[in-house]
Amino acid sequence: MALSLLPHWWGRSIFEIDPAALARRGITLLLADLDNTLVPYGVPGPTAEVRAWKEALAAAGVTLFILSNNRHPQRPERFANALGTPFLGHAGKPKPGGFYRAMEQIGCTPEHTAIVGDQIFTDILGGRNAGVLTLLVEPIRLAGNPGRYLRYAAEWPFRILAKRRSRPL
Numbered sequence: 248m249a250l251s252l253l254p255h256w257w258g259r260s261i262f263e264i265d266p267a268a269l270a271r272r273g274i275t276l277l278l279a280d281l282d283n284t285l286v287p288y289g290v291p292g293p294t295a296e297v298r299a300w301k302e303a304l305a306a307a308g309v310t311l312f313i314l315s316n317n318r319h320p321q322r323p324e325r326f327a328n329a330l331g332t333p334f335l336g337h338a339g340k341p342k343p344g345g346f347y348r349a350m351e352q353i354g355c356t357p358e359h360t361a362i363v364g365d366q367i368f369t370d371i372l373g374g375r376n377a378g379v380l381t382l383l384v385e386p387i388r389l390a391g392n393p394g395r396y397l398r399y400a401a402e403w404p405f406r407i408l409a410k411r412r413s414r415p416l
């Protein structure tokens with residue numbers, strides 16, 4: 248079992264991530280995948296709950312930064328502007344380059360950075376490659392694209408193990 252495919256923490260959704268707990272671990276930058284992590288695919292802007300969570304992170308001293316593989320030229324930008332966060336689209340996860348660019352932009356090091364995402368082979372593997380804390384959540388909605396079910400099925404053994412090994416933040 249490749250350790251690089253296992254997250255440090257597993258939760259049902261981003262709302263199980265306690266900003267104060269992240270801050271206690273020394274995390275000041277939280278990179279977040281967009282599609283199916285913050286909102287479902289196709290939802291153009293943040294919900295009230297996502298806005299409140301971002302504010303709670305900020306209050307705990309944690310900057311939220313959207314790191315998305317979405318190739319649509321405006322999707323990550325529009326969402327990030329509506330939420331008031333920095334962002335990087337077309338990030339190329341699981342390659343670590345996008346992670347490094349995001350950390351450089353904020354002036355943060357891997358020791359103080361975490362990634363949260365719904366996909367093991369992009370978000371978690373990328374976070375491991377970049378040496379940051381990795382947080383896996385369940386995809387918000389699989390419906391709409393058969394490829395998402397296939398990917399989820401491929402991730403299943405790692406998700407089971409992630410869930411079993413997850414420790415509180």
Ligand SMILES: [Mg+2]
Nearest residue numbers: 280282283365
């Ligand atoms: Mg995603």
